[in-house]
Amino acid sequence: MLRFLTAGESHGPSLVTIVEGMPAGIPLNIEFINARLARRQGGYGRGERMAIEKDEVEILSGVRGGFTLGSPIALRIANRDWANWREIMSPAPGAKEDRRVTRPRPGHADLPGGIKYAQGDLRNVLERASARETAARVAAGAIAIAFLECLGVELATHVVRIGPVQVKREIPFDEALGATASPVYCADEEASRSMLEAIDEAREKGDTLGGIFEILVRGLPPGLGSHVHWDRRLDGRLAQALMSIPAIKGVEIGEGFALAAKRGSEAHDEIGFTPGKGFFHYSNRAGGLEGGITNGEILIVRAAMKPIPTLRQPLRSVDWITKEEVVAAVERSDVCAVPAAAVVGEAMVAWVLACAYLEKFGGDHLEEIKKRVKEYWDYVRNL
Ligand SMILES: Cc1cc2nc3c(=O)[nH]c(=O)nc-3n(C[C@H](O)[C@H](O)[C@H](O)COP(=O)(O)O)c2cc1C
Numbered sequence: 231m232l233r234f235l236t237a238g239e240s241h242g243p244s245l246v247t248i249v250e251g252m253p254a255g256i257p258l259n260i261e262f263i264n265a266r267l268a269r270r271q272g273g274y275g276r277g278e279r280m281a282i283e284k285d286e287v288e289i290l291s292g293v294r295g296g297f298t299l300g301s302p303i304a305l306r307i308a309n310r311d312w313a314n315w316r317e318i319m320s321p322a323p324g325a326k327e328d329r330r331v332t333r334p335r336p337g338h339a340d341l342p343g344g345i346k347y348a349q350g351d352l353r354n355v356l357e358r359a360s361a362r363e364t365a366a367r368v369a370a371g372a373i374a375i376a377f378l379e380c381l382g383v384e385l386a387t388h389v390v391r392i393g394p395v396q397v398k399r400e401i402p403f404d405e406a407l408g409a410t411a412s413p414v415y416c417a418d419e420e421a422s423r424s425m426l427e428a429i430d431e432a433r434e435k436g437d438t439l440g441g442i443f444e445i446l447v448r449g450l451p452p453g454l455g456s457h458v459h460w461d462r463r464l465d466g467r468l469a470q471a472l473m474s475i476p477a478i479k480g481v482e483i484g485e486g487f488a489l490a491a492k493r494g495s496e497a498h499d500e501i502g503f504t505p506g507k508g509f510f511h512y513s514n515r516a517g518g519l520e521g522g523i524t525n526g527e528i529l530i531v532r533a534a535m536k537p538i539p540t541l542r543q544p545l546r547s548v549d550w551i552t553k554e555e556v557v558a559a560v561e562r563s564d565v566c567a568v569p570a571a572a573v574v575g576e577a578m579v580a581w582v583l584a585c586a587y588l589e590k591f592g593g594d595h596l597e598e599i600k601k602r603v604k605e606y607w608d609y610v611r612n613l
Pocket residue numbers: 277337338339359360361364475476477478536538539540562563564565567570571574
């Protein structure tokens with residue numbers, strides 16, 4: 231079984247990831263992971279924290295000579311900001327009473343987390359609820375991407391909405407691959423410019439924006455996931471993985487919510503067959519998944535992110551200790567983090583797909599898995 235755990239507070243010394251169950255023999259180098267960490271830090275609309283951090287991974291175990299060993303892979307990403315928080319975040323006794331966070335921010339874990347974990351200082355909740363943790367996920371996801379690339383799988387991730395600005399046309403896979411050149415990771419030039427303006431306007435007003443990103447995956451065989459049980463359906467697993475990203479509030483597969491308004495005759499993908507290539511669909515409204523199983527078409531997954539909840543013009547709240555009406559705490563914050571969230575989304579989708587591959591094909595060394603995958607493709611193409 232493939233799994234990963236992360237640990238680390240936003241302003242603690244570092245983030246830690248342990249990846250367990252990754253096969254041996256996957257080529258992996260630090261630059262490959264760091265490039266993805268840098269991409270997560272980027273994207274127009276980020277706040278001052280990203281000027282402090284320069285995320286770089288340290289590989290503590292599980293990789294030798296540029297290849298995974300099959301043993302647990304332990305990764306560490308240092309928090310540079312730790313130097314400024316040493317005293318406040320110290321594990322030693324002696325709470326800093328005067329520095330407590332007591333004005334819960336609407337839209338954050340501050341209040342429900344404070345109630346649940348019975349904390350006098352809401353910082354004890356927000357430190358771990360912070361999306362800083364997603365850097366650790368991107369590091370784990372990079373290993374999953376390295377694995378998938380060896381199996382001929384490609385991922386393209388792009389932003390399709392920021393606040394009121396939506397991309398008005400369908401972006402094909404190869405064009406989506408180029409989205410990283412845009413400051414908002416959007417492949418459409420005109421929409422990209424309007425997105426930048428929308429973010430600037432929100433910043434000027436002390437406001438924030440959300441949006442939608444899309445992940446396309448090419449090269450998946452039909453047959454990953456299963457219809458036989460609720461927790462084996464790949465659509466459900468992808469949705470869970472994406473929804474677990476802070477601030478993600480909706481996930482769509484294929485045409486998703488729009489399908490609800492269509493007639494059946496306009497909603498489904500007719501089936502065709504080419505000898506020597508196998509079955510195909512004439513359209514891909516299902517986004518590559520039917521019955522919780524990949525159907526051989528490009529996987530299309532979208533996720534909607536709500537606007538960043540920390541506002542420079544804060545919303546009403548109630549002091550956690552005195553119960554007086556106050557305005558919410560203002561922490562330094564991003565104005566828009568949809569491009570960054572898209573990178574995290576890509577990592578999570580890659581992770582779920584890596585799990586699905588291992589479940590279907592098994593194997594402990596990459597070459598063993600590649601052989602099984604190739605045999606399966608031969609079967610699929612020659613049906
Ligand atoms: C990459 C990324 C960056 C984020 N940056 C901020 C931020 O700077 N300020 C903030 O208040 N929320 C930020 N968030 C959102 C909060 O972490 C999130 O809304 C909060 O943890 C509550 O979780 P929920 O929205 O899933 O309910 C960010 C989310 C992501 C994915």
